[in-house]
Amino acid sequence: MNKKQATQRVEELRKAIRRHDFLYYVRDSPEISDEAYDQLFRELTRLEEEYPGLLTEDSPTQRVAGEPLSTFETVEHAAPMLSLDSDADPEALRRFDDRLHRAAAEGAVVEYVAEPKLDGASVELVYEAGRLTRATTRGDGGRGEGILANVRTIAAVPLRLRADEVPVPPFLSVRGEVILQIEAFERLNERLMEAGREPFANPRNAAAGALRQLDPRITSSRPLDIFVYDILAIEGLELETQWEVLETFRQWGLRVNDLPRVIASVDGLLEYHADLLERRDDIGYEIDGVVIKLNDLGMRQSLGTTARHPRWAFAFKFPPRREVTRVLKILASVGRTGVVTPVAMMRPVELGGVTVSRATLHNREEVMRKDIREGDRVRVQRAGDVIPQVVERIEEPGRKRSPRFEMPDECPSCGTPLVERGPFTVCPNSFECPAQLAARLLHLGSRNALDVEGLGEETARLLVDKGLVRQLPDLFDLKAVQLQELEGFAEKSATNLVEGIRRASHTELARFLAGLGIPEVGVAVARQLARHYRTIDALRVADEEALQEVDGVGPRMAEQIVGFFLEPHNAHVLDRLLDDRVVLIEAPEEEISTDLEGLRFVLTGGLERLSREAAKELLESLGAKVTSTVSSKTDYVVAGSDPGSKLEKARQLSVQILDEAGFLELLGERGVTP
């Protein structure tokens, strides 16, 4: 290859890579596999090494470039980065809407764009002649810190705007929010903790922290993401509405959120707010409300701003998920496997619409590190659908504090001396400890296991404490008259529980296995075991070697399973359960549902017969919900070609996975016609 050919090839490769970056990060619909992409990237890197004269700053290979900085430069924004007037009260929204109607010209339509309020770090990006030349933190709103080298490492930020649909203006300054998706945030924290470092309290702090690294290589190791939502300044192009702004951003290859909608009435806005609040845990990144913006940019101009806020926008917040409260007591709580966890009992607070009075403190080291004591003022939070946690202690100078929390020496439930196993404190009295038994009972009755209606935490504890359940099988011998004697039970609730237990006792092998509490065996493995062995008798006699033939079972797990069934107490419990108390039924053929109402889907990878967008619309038109993160609430993951980490997550959570054929079959005649 001569220099001329190399020049041409380098250009081709850059163009192709930019296009695939755009498809992958902005459109969320990649056309080629990761391997094919890596190959293009490697070829480009090789050519640039061979011909250093061809290297340019906006080459896709140059995202992480330059030496670590010693300090950030201060940069003035193209226009002030204001903040938003905000409130969680619907009345404040009504007042905002009234104000705008009064300000509007007689007969003018007042129309809004409602968008999620992204909980990340606000940044300004400047493109000159289509090239990214500046990136700045919000700072004090007038000026911020120049973080171009760091922002360049964010794969979803184009280094060059696309000019094939709309010409690129000579100067463009946009505002967006840099975020960390929850999955990435959790992985980052795991990595930090493994390295003995302190985890971030939330994705926003993690994103802001990553942007303020002096060494761009560190930023580049944190998978940041961005959504762009506003123009700060533009030259050479007039746009008329916010909706058009978002559309144009998309055409330039900037990443735009897909949840914004045009809405004209307060009722519509309230509905949008309620809908996003309900989906909050499913969208994969943190949002803390809805931003409502006047759609008409001309009218915006004439409304202007106050000192701090634009008059044309309003942040309609969600109830907060982080609150300050006081620790009343710290208890040691014994779990199903005997692990003792310190739990903070707190003055109840509302976190994102749920009243919370307990939060986990993880383990004794965490309590020490955060130095949380009874009586302390603390910040608590609930992220996604995880257990509430104590984030930090709030200093109260001059206040006398209680002594440090100490893990007890003996099990608070059964008095057995506790033992230390690594970072865990464990009650070794596995079979007779009432707390462990109650937790096992709860586990057996949980949603993914027997799914016993009416068997909650308190009832499980009561049944054990009152001696009605001494071993798991006793649950199935309960009579309504016995339950009626218990505190909080009446005739009706007693019969209901007995009925719930009876219904749950006819169950499938997979559910039964998932509920037994075999060490390391979760729902996914339980399903694999059930599929492989079909009967409990076959499984009970399987040896370690045979077990490892089952998908997802490794040597360690095989050893645990064999050990579990050989243990005499377990064997006895299992015999009693199977002695007419639990009836194992054949799993029904996986039926093809005709009604998708309320089912939750996640789409990943490319589909052949229809685009992901079309699939999404189709599903939504059939009453299903399409979300972007896989959680335990997901009903189906549709995996096309080159699926991403969502498929892995689906496997972990044993969410049902459909390939394209399976998906079309599920849709049946409602799907695409050839």
Ligand code: IVH
């Ligand atoms: S518009 C002045 N839209 O919320 C209007 N802001 O104080 C420009 N935010 O720090 C902001 N999501 O960074 C707008 N869809 C969205 C947003 C959003 C999050 C942030 C913004 C600011 C804060 C409001």
